[in-house]
Ligand SMILES: Nc1ncnc2c1ncn2[C@@H]1O[C@H](COP(=O)(O)OP(=O)(O)OP(=O)(O)O)[C@@H](O)[C@H]1O
């Protein structure tokens with residue numbers, strides 16, 4: 379099964395704490411400084427009350443219980459006490475409200491930034507990064523960081539404030555008793571962090587295995603047919619058993635760690651309490667300590683435990699969230715491989731804020747001039763590649779798989795740029811104009827067309843956002859899509875499903891043709907666009923394509939040669955070089971590579987047809 383997406387957590391090493399990374403996250407968080415400052419203020423308010431309560435109790439015990447207070451000061455005390463309780467209630471309400479706002483705003487801002495980045499990044503990024511990974515960064519990674527940066531951070535701040543406050547009050551009131559409480563701090567801190575990181579790691583493992591199990595389930599169901607035909611049942615079952623076994627093991631381990639940790643913390647607390655009672659009790663007996671103060675210290679000693687545990691948990695959480703933070707930051711810092719120069723941006727605007735009014739019209743003369751290209755340096759794909767195409771010509775590219783056909787058209791689309799050399803459009807290096815300008819004038823139909831969730835009409839309209847319904851229908855008729863569209867439940871308003879899932883690949887292809895047609899681009903690129911349409915449909919749209927491409931510079935890549943015989947020029951590509959160049963008749967006469975390819979395919983198709991007739 380494919381676990382690549384689910385295992386994306388493995389991508390980064392999370393062992394050491396990366397300060398510079400968290401600095402970057404804090405910088406992002408600091409954009410919400412108004413909310414942060416409000417939150418910290420509230421936080422201090424909460425912490426002050428938390429510290430003050432035991433002191434109030436001490437006062438009550440010393441003055442009212444042990445005796446020297448007056449009746450009227452009791453009333454004042456009760457008013458003060460109730461006031462504190464109400465004040466704390468309001469604080470805590472505000473605290474939750476503001477922390478929640480920070481979480482939401484922070485996540486929202488990061489998502490906007492990622493979305494913006496994704497628009498700017500060039501095709502190369504999508505080529506090398508699986509969708510699932512980008513999705514995971516957008517959703518779970520961002521949520522994870524936002525949660526930590528709001529709630530956990532607040533807990534940390536609250537915890538530290540309470541601890542500092544309690545420490546100060548204790549030291550002022552009675553430093554000897556204070557030391558007895560403080561002595562357990564380092565021990566508790568060490569134990570807490572030791573346990574917390576292990577507990578969280580196990581829980582994270584459980585979550586990961588859980589998502590693998592879900593994946594395994596859904597693969598088992600959706601791949602049932604393939605499983606049966608490949609007789610993989612036993613394999614799948616075994617894999618499932620392994621996964622659930624590992625989940626059980628991890629869950630039990632986490633529970634066990636928790637079970638040891640809790641009594642340890644409580645035990646330590648009890649030891650510190652015993653120390654206070656032993657020493658403090660003795661002092662009370664010899665009258666060198668007030669009873670209220672002793673009570674206050676017993677309260678403080680237990681109040682110390684909670685923040686300490688919170689802090690330990692948070693440190694563990696931060697460490698585990700580091701992987702998420704790294705993934706988000708690395709995406710935000712990803713530089714697009716193809717970008718416009720500053721001068722070009724000044725003139726034509728950016729991708730997100732273009733100035734289409736000044737885009738020059740494209741005639742369609744194209745020239746590759748001494749172009750060099752590779753994806754990785756050890757493996758040159760194009761070396762000194764030259765090609766001159768006159769406006770309005772249809773160029774077919776043929777050649778065996780991996781020969782570089784798609785690479786050539788991807789370079790023309792500026793999905794990749796030449797490493798050396800130039801590509802000229804109408805005599806001008808395309809890097810002197812903007813990417814937006816080029817893409818505005820390109821019609822690109824791919825082998826696996828992508829439709830967006832929505833209606834058929836919407837999907838055709840993506841080609842030209844201000845198209846009228848009439849234009850849409852005309853475009854659909856043009857590519858012979860009208861008929862099947864009208865047969866659908868709601869005609870042009872039929873829902874195509876997510877990714878066009880409710881249509882066949884051929885139907886999706888026709889829609890994507892209509893989408894390209896309505897745009898009326900100057901340059902057309904069809905990369906294996908007809909390969910998933912059956913021979914009959916292909917013949918129907920063949921005619922449409924020919925009309926469509928007439929007068930426009932177009933590049934057509936097709937394995938099925940019958941679709942390109944009428945091209946003005948056929949280029950046979952081999953290892954990134956043009957080895958034959960001419961129209962169909964000329965190449966057939968040459969009796970070279972194209973001739974062999976064509977006659978082979980022709981014979982195959984012929985025998986295919988004969989076989990069908992036999993049936
Ligand atoms: N994104 C990429 N990263 C690295 N190498 C790549 C990438 N895309 C293509 N290649 C390599 O470049 C070479 C040319 O690939 P290209 O896709 O241009 O071939 P093609 O002629 O279109 O093949 P096909 O007929 O199978 O579509 C191949 O060796 C391929 O492995």
Ligand SMILES: [Mg+2]
Nearest residue numbers: 783784785905
């Ligand atoms: Mg290709």
